[in-house]
Amino acid sequence: MRSFIVGLFILILALPLLPVEEGTYEEEITPPPPRGELLRALQLPEISVIGDLQTLFSSNKEEEDRNKVSLEELEIALQSWIYPTIRGDVFIAFHEHKGHTQAEVEEGYVSFLNLGKGFSLIGGRKRVGLGKENPLHPHHRLYADNPLVLTELFSEHGLIGDGATLSYLLPSKIFTYLDLSTWQVVTPEKGEGMPGLEKTLHTARLWVSTPYKEGELEVGLSFARGAGKEPVKIRGLDWTFRRWPGAFGRDLLRMELFWAEHEDFKKKGWYLLGAHKFTRYWEGALRIDNAELVAEEGKEKALSLIASKYLTETSVLRFQYQYCDRPQGADNRFWVQVIFGMGPHAHPLE
Amino acid sequence: MRRLFQILILLPLLTPLWAKVKVVCTIPLLSYIVREIGGEKVEVVTLASGERDPHYVEPRPSLVVSLRNADLLVKVGMDLDMWVDSLVDASRNTKIIWGSPGYVDCSLGIKKLEVPRGRISPKEGEIHIYGNPHYWLSPANGEIITKNILAGLLRVAPPSDHGFFKERADSFISRLREKAKEWKSSLAPFKGVKFVSYHRSFSYFAEYFGLDYLGTLEPKPGIPPSTAHIAQLIKDMKEQGAKLILLETYYPRKFADIVAKETGAKVVVVPPAVGAMKGVDDYFSLFDTIVSAITKALR
Incomplete structure (x- = not known):
């Protein structure tokens, strides 16, 4: 009896070492989950790292990052389902700020994706859903810098806040999505961006998208209003047309305009972006910027030519030339950007 | 009422x-x-x-x-x-x-x-x-x-x-x-034929029809062809007598043509999925097109 138990024990221990045949139709009962069998087994969130390495050559000798290789940003993402319809997403960013490397929670939010009847709710820290590009993480954009209008009105890192967003997918034949949010602004800090932003901000965005001429046409209307007697008001209009010719091609045309006001402050700005993906790996783009300066009178105008080579979905080698015209004079700038991504990295539909 | x-x-x-x-x-x-x-x-x-x-x-x-x-x-x-x-x-x-x-x-x-x-x-x-x-x-x-x-x-x-x-x-x-059965009998004379493709799209096809997958123009999935890899592939194809390059409609032809020129292999452009080529609108025409292109090239 004792040797039988010992034999049985050894057999149980040896079971995992026996060769296992590939799955057959009869053996598999449930399909594998959409992402990451191994992560599922360990119950770990999806962990990824995105680095944004930049070298800026500039004719403007006052530019801080001039002729230096700098790790512009390092983003660590932890993403996972918490419950069948609830997701958690955390993005921690390390970036240079006033000569020091600073770590901050760029985004950290929980998404209740199905409250029923097309409603969903997101709570936490998030890039504010104002316009098309501000909600995008910098590594996800088609260029190395921030559009001038976003830098002027918000900050170098955009507009980020703590708050909640109620979203509604309208039951219409055309994709129509409405976001209503309330925020306590985290970025920009006081003294950055337009005056009056560092307080409570309520935002709304209507996003409509429809197939158009073998492509997709999207239009967005954004509105933000601060608290108090003379609140900040920002209005935004954006439109994007995309089409996907061939096996890998993509053409994109995007324009975004902002009008901002606060007390006697009134500024506006826009950019126009056009991009064409020639092959699976190479994309060329052109961006025209026009933004009224926040800190002084006058305008900043820029023309950028961009070439990107996509190594993978999250790894890109990019070259960007920019001619920038400011009241103080004109600058020529050239970026070499390397974005490197490790691990499974996902963003919601953009 | x-x-x-x-x-x-x-x-x-x-x-x-x-x-x-x-x-x-x-x-x-x-x-x-x-x-x-x-x-x-x-x-x-x-x-x-x-x-x-x-x-x-x-x-x-x-x-x-x-x-x-x-x-x-x-x-x-x-x-x-x-x-x-x-x-x-x-x-x-x-x-x-x-x-x-x-x-x-x-x-x-x-x-x-x-x-x-x-x-x-x-x-x-x-x-x-x-x-x-x-x-x-x-x-x-x-x-x-x-x-x-x-x-x-x-x-x-x-x-x-x-x-x-x-x-x-x-x-x-x-x-x-x-x-x-028809497709199998059409390809039966070519059982064991060695071939290459751009991406590894035809593993299941090769296993079912008994063709021999020698390699791909991509050195690894999703990685563009390199000179060293193409040179090695040409050497392997010459040594093993591979005379067929299946080029999926999605991919550029130039690398396949370089290899074909060096090895004397035939480049056959084939649809890897329904809708990838004009006239390939269903599952049957997908196989009809691939099978007939291969038989025509190897005959």
């Missing part, structure tokens, strides 16, 4: 009798099989065009509208069409999320080839952790796909339609078996 009221009251109760099952498929091949099984009792929407490499589809907002109303989502699985996940999340439709009755992963039950073992990393290129996902290029797997779709339809459709779906699925499988 009273009769009119009676009809109006009964109308909503009768609706399920003629309501169609709303099916969303990620690629045209799956839509074709859904239509074969479902006939007029299904309404099918395809998310990606057949001309597009299914690995690289950009999710677009308007596709969310179809998914929001879908009863069934049919996908290739094995991480090939993982771009659909963000659209499903945005659709807020819990009927079609993973684990729900309306979620069909057609790779379920496929004998998967080239499943990576050990540590998996992008050092091996754009590798699929579940194995090579181009499994539809084997008629035997076409049967499994059909069974998976049928199972999904039976889960979400009213019982009154079950017989209709089963009958049509059986008929499709019978026709597929007949055609598979």
